[in-house]
Amino acid sequence: MQYVDPNLPRDIFGWYSPSLGMDMPIVSYGYAGHPLLLYPTAAADFLENERFFLIKAIEKYIFEGRVRVYSVESINRHAWMDETLHPLEKARRQRLYSKYIEDEVVPHIKRVSGEHWRIATSGASFGAFHAANQFFRRPDLFDTLIAMSGFYDLEPGYTEGHMNDDVYFNNPVSFVSNLGGDALDLVRNHSQIHIITGRGAYEAPHRSEQLSNVLRQKGIDHNLDMWGFDVNHDWPWWRVMLDHYIGERLGW
Numbered sequence: 001m002q003y004v005d006p007n008l009p010r011d012i013f014g015w016y017s018p019s020l021g022m023d024m025p026i027v028s029y030g031y032a033g034h035p036l037l038l039y040p041t042a043a044a045d046f047l048e049n050e051r052f053f054l055i056k057a058i059e060k061y062i063f064e065g066r067v068r069v070y071s072v073e074s075i076n077r078h079a080w081m082d083e084t085l086h087p088l089e090k091a092r093r094q095r096l097y098s099k100y101i102e103d104e105v106v107p108h109i110k111r112v113s114g115e116h117w118r119i120a121t122s123g124a125s126f127g128a129f130h131a132a133n134q135f136f137r138r139p140d141l142f143d144t145l146i147a148m149s150g151f152y153d154l155e156p157g158y159t160e161g162h163m164n165d166d167v168y169f170n171n172p173v174s175f176v177s178n179l180g181g182d183a184l185d186l187v188r189n190h191s192q193i194h195i196i197t198g199r200g201a202y203e204a205p206h207r208s209e210q211l212s213n214v215l216r217q218k219g220i221d222h223n224l225d226m227w228g229f230d231v232n233h234d235w236p237w238w239r240v241m242l243d244h245y246i247g248e249r250l251g252w
Contacts, residue, residue, distance in 0.1 A: 003050045004029070005059055013108075019100040020075065026105065028112065029055055030068035034144075034252045035113040037070050037105065039123030039130040043077035054124075057239035058246050066252045067120075070109055072101070076126060080158050087159050091166035098170055101134055106141050118143035120250075124238040125149055132172050132211065135193075136179070139186035144250065145193045148241050149233050151207040176214050184218070192250065193222035196241050198231025223249075 004010060014025035025046050040048040049055055049071050061067050079085070079093035109119055119142050123131040128150020135145040153173035155161075168174045179187060187193070193215065197208040205226060212224040231237050246252065 003053060004055050005063075008055075008059060008062060015104070017100050017104055019096050019104060024073050024100065024104075026070055026072050026108070028068065028070045030062040030065070032065035033062070033067040034250075035070060035109050035117050035119045036067050036246075037072065037101075037109065037119050037121040037131075037134070037142075039072060039121070039127035040074045041123070041125040041127050042074070043081045044074055046071050046073040052235045052239075054235070054239055054242060057243045061246050061252075067246055068113055070105070072105060074126070074130075080126075080154070087162045088164060088166065090158065091162075091164065091170065094170045095166045097130075098134065098137060102138055102141065106138075120144035120146065122146035122148065122242065123150070124235075124241075125233065126151075128152075129154075129172075133170055135191075136172050136176050136187065137169065139183050139191055143191050145191070146196070146242065146245050146250075147194065147208075147211075148196050148238050149198060149203055150195075151204060152211040153207070173210060173214055176211075176218065176220075179218060184220075188218075188220050193220065194225060194245055194249065195222060196225040196227065196245070198227045198233065198237055199229045200232035202233035203231065204233075 008029055009031045010029050012025060012027045014023060017024045027046055038049050075097045079090045121131040121135050121142050128147040129152060132145055132147050132152050135142040154171045159167050195208045195212055197203055197205045199205050208224060215222045
């Protein structure tokens, strides 16, 4: 089965990550346009978004040179979803993953797409958590967030009541409340934030509302987009959401 047009520029790359101590692949789609870093869901791999036709949903914009997509591997199976680990070890591994994105993936994207870009980021479900975490941690590197059907607070379920810097600085609901200085200015005045959720089966719209409340209290303009009760937590809707935002809402 072909998941993308065979004529779509597609490049699989990767390297041994010194941050993580493991090989980490990445795939890119396109040749020009605004760079978009795309996370997989849950414990999935870097090709999940292709296999579930999320790339196909935005293929026309890739061909038009409006967006160039980079899809990365998740390490959730080695961190938050590994039940043999203590929560603080999971958080330590999350910190290393954030370091990998900031110190390794972003420089790679800038080498390929150009140094002048700040990068957009997106994902669905657990991928939305990672996208939001990265966006708010480093708004100097990221300018657009498209978070679909996500959650943004690891407490109390994943952290089991534990807290340290690794948890705090990788938990958007925690650290965004205390953003200040240049980071806050970038988020307030030079970024786009889109938090999208359905209200159907297996969705958790209160999670999106929770992040929206934090942003509102900080005076951060954002778009909380609540879709209908027929919109469930599944790929067909995420394909519609990403197509809608890249095609009509972002102005690229």
